[in-house]
Amino acid sequence: MQVDSGKRIREVKSKVAVVGGGVVGFSTAVCIAETLPHCSVTLLADKFSPETTSDGAAGILIVHPFPDIALERQRHWFRDSFEHLLAIAQSQDAADAGVLLSSGYTIFTDPPADKKPYWWDIVLGFRYLNERELRRFPGHTFGQAFTTIKCECDTYLHWLHKRFTKAGGKVQEKKVSSLEELQADYDVIVNCSGLGSEELAGDADLYPVRGQIVKVDAPWLQLFIRSDAGKSYIYPGSRYVTLGGTRQEGDRRLEFDPGDAEHILERCTRLEPSLCRATVLGHWVGLRPYRKNPRVEMEAPQVDGRHVVHNYGHGSYGVALAWGTAVEACKMVRLCLEERHPTAKL
Numbered sequence: 001m002q003v004d005s006g007k008r009i010r011e012v013k014s015k016v017a018v019v020g021g022g023v024v025g026f027s028t029a030v031c032i033a034e035t036l037p038h039c040s041v042t043l044l045a046d047k048f049s050p051e052t053t054s055d056g057a058a059g060i061l062i063v064h065p066f067p068d069i070a071l072e073r074q075r076h077w078f079r080d081s082f083e084h085l086l087a088i089a090q091s092q093d094a095a096d097a098g099v100l101l102s103s104g105y106t107i108f109t110d111p112p113a114d115k116k117p118y119w120w121d122i123v124l125g126f127r128y129l130n131e132r133e134l135r136r137f138p139g140h141t142f143g144q145a146f147t148t149i150k151c152e153c154d155t156y157l158h159w160l161h162k163r164f165t166k167a168g169g170k171v172q173e174k175k176v177s178s179l180e181e182l183q184a185d186y187d188v189i190v191n192c193s194g195l196g197s198e199e200l201a202g203d204a205d206l207y208p209v210r211g212q213i214v215k216v217d218a219p220w221l222q223l224f225i226r227s228d229a230g231k232s233y234i235y236p237g238s239r240y241v242t243l244g245g246t247r248q249e250g251d252r253r254l255e256f257d258p259g260d261a262e263h264i265l266e267r268c269t270r271l272e273p274s275l276c277r278a279t280v281l282g283h284w285v286g287l288r289p290y291r292k293n294p295r296v297e298m299e300a301p302q303v304d305g306r307h308v309v310h311n312y313g314h315g316s317y318g319v320a321l322a323w324g325t326a327v328e329a330c331k332m333v334r335l336c337l338e339e340r341h342p343t344a345k346l
């Protein structure tokens with residue numbers, strides 16, 4: 001509370017800055033604006049859709065475990081994301097949001113150590129492939145079938161943007177040079193800058209993993225096929241089929257590489273021969289913000305009183321985990337605000 005010169009009591013709004021306009025930044029900003037309606041939330045970014053890494057991601061909800069984060073916490077992230085997107089996929093908003101159910105197969109040359117991934121009971125209808133189904137994939141000895149979600153970020157980001165402004169959020173185009181520069185204007189700063197955190201957080205554990213995809217027109221394809229932990233994949237979507245991929249560590253080239261495209265088409269056509277009739281619509285390259293484990297944590301309050309929450313480094317799984325990590329980051333923001341203004345209405 002603050003008393004102004006006219007002696008009227010007015011409420012002081014806590015101010016939160018979210019840095020980053022990709023799927024992690026917008027998910028986190030929406031989550032905070034809707035959960036803490038008495039806060040003023042501003043999202044700042046130097047690039048927005050269609051220029052973020054999130055825009056071109058295939059957006060499939062399939063993940064692999066991070067080595068040093070409790071599996072139960074990872075399950076929470078995945079489950080929260082899945083349930084959030086499933087509700088959208090089953091609502092009137094599905095087409096506007098670009099969120100759809102997607103069924104298909106993951107196939108392996110050798111059975112993986114963990115035949116049942118930790119999320120087997122979160123996706124729908126998980127089962128192993130039978131011999132007859134596997135026969136069409138020579139050289140593959142094991143497979144899983146299930147229904148998951150495909151979240152098409154070039155559509156979803158715009159939908160989230162609208163949802164954010166509807167919740168009272170503000171959006172500002174700005175290159176942030178350091179998190180300190182925001183300190184005078186905001187009570188809490190949430191860092192969702194993806195690969196930008198190499199500089200903004202001075203994070204030497206973060207690095208790019210280049211990914212290239214081919215977009216093709218092949219409307220007859222309905223099932224996704226993903227081989228050997230995502231080395232090759234075919235993901236049918238609402239407007240085109242995404243073929244991938246590449247994982248080039250430390251490679252910062254954003255230009256399309258014709259050799260990579262040729263290899264992707266070759267590998268995918270081996271898995272799905274009918275692709276030889278598909279028309280290539282385009283190519284896309286993005287740099288995954290890679291870290292051994294994503295950083296979702298609250299910094300200890302600085303001596304200067306600054307509160308910072310980090311939410312970045314999701315690597316290959318930013319779309320799949322965005323909402324779950326946003327929910328956790330939002331809880332951290334609440335804790336920071338309670339510490340800073342114990343009596344403020346949140």
Ligand SMILES: Cc1cc2nc3c(=O)[nH]c(=O)nc-3n(C[C@H](O)[C@H](O)[C@H](O)COP(=O)(O)OP(=O)(O)OC[C@H]3O[C@@H](n4cnc5c(N)ncnc54)[C@H](O)[C@@H]3O)c2cc1C
Pocket residue numbers: 019020021022023024025044045046047048052053054055056057058059060061062174175176177192193194195196197200210211212213244245285286287288289312313314315316317318319320321
């Ligand atoms: C080929 C490919 C396929 C993929 N497929 C999938 C998939 O199927 N499923 C999945 O879950 N994930 C997938 N991913 C991974 C996914 O794209 C990323 O994990 C995700 O996009 C990361 O989101 P983000 O919001 O953290 O980062 P970004 O989308 O990169 O957004 C970062 C934001 O921060 C802003 N920013 C950075 N620095 C600053 C600064 N100094 N000042 C202001 N703003 C700043 C940027 O402008 C941008 O708005 C794929 C990635 C690639 C490359």
